[in-house]
Amino acid sequence: MRFALCDCNNFFVSCERILRPELEGKPVIVLSCNDGCVISRSNEAKALGIPMGEPFFKVRALTEARGVTVFSTNFALYHEVSRRVMTVLSRYTDRMETYSVDEAFLDLSIASLTDPVEYARGIRKALLEEIGIPVSIGIASTKTLAKLAADRGKKDPETGGVFSLEGLDLDAFLEKVPVGDVWGIGRRCTESLSRFGIRTARRFRDAKDDWLRRHFSVRAVHTAWELRGISCIRLVEEDPAQKSIQASRSFGKPLSDLESLKEAVTAHAVSAGERLRSQGLAAGTLQVYLSTSRFRGNLFAPAATMKMDAPTSSNLLLVKAALEGLERIYAPGHAFTKAGVTLLDLGPDGVTQQGLFEGEEVLLKRKRDRALMAAVDEVNRTLGEGTLQPALLFSKEREWEPKHEKLSGKTGKSDGK
């Protein structure tokens, strides 16, 4: 097998630079919503010592002092750019997996291909010239190794953005890779491994299967096999049906009162429901949860799981279930900072079985609900999001809404407006 991993460099920043080419070579960062954390950094911003995931308030002064351009996220833009990147990539192989918004695995086991590295350079050039997105490409016999190769391509300028592990001394390569850099080895696992004296990818690769299985999980075993060059994480070509849909937001400020929480939970149920219907799915279970800040005091994060009578895609039923769940878990006197709704047990809409004791009216009502939702979605699509929504949401304060102060998302000026 020959896999290539194509990974867009500093993807969100690179997308913003397409619209603002003059920012090339300048420090740029993109923030998560709610002015939260730094989630994408240009190389220049990395060089200034701005860490990934850092809360913005901790680096705000630095960004102002050093003239860093700051963007809010613009997911519509990133998804559009992503779609175009994937389209270009699909010209270069018959088999590929869109792994995330900014990464794709390509099957390059192409018989006629004599020089994979040169081929990858062609891909890289096309993406840069046609879309303006710089990428790193790693080539190896397994997906896990291809990820490591792409990392090397990204960090080592001498590679020109393309690095292949084929025909290389893997022992020497893996010896220099910290085990925590391996795909699938997270923070906790890295800590545990360190206690056993395993700190490099090479040591991990050479651990015994049953030992890994005992102390970690089957996935750790798979990862070790992949590092040995034996492919056992396969390419997933068609995107499998989604298994859950989540809608959650941190509040602009901590909230304790039930009324505000009801609004937030209603909004999340509506938003999750829209996405549910846009995929032609229905949900059999709904979860609703609240959470206090994980950074101060004792974490309090109650959750309720609501089984629907039958799988549904109706906002009316989803909102009802969400509010019932909320009533169940709400406790006064807590400073909640976040609420969310998750839809589970997803399946195709419209094929639900008639329950044993359900009469004609139930079916009729379901039919009406579906027609109503279709109409609501159509109106919101043509007249704008939120044109039709539950009365509860046409309220006054909207205290629960995330704050989006200070950043226009266009100029990137932190001007306090």
Added chain:
DNA sequence: TCTGGGGTCCTAGGACCC
């Protein structure tokens, strides 16, 4: 003062059954 959002998979342990 201020700390993202949306996913997947695995596992342990409880519930239940015979």
Added chain:
DNA sequence: TCTGGGGTCCTAGGACCC
């Protein structure tokens, strides 16, 4: 007083990913 064994299913929570 003494209190089986083994199987399946479900779920909550943990870990990981981008």
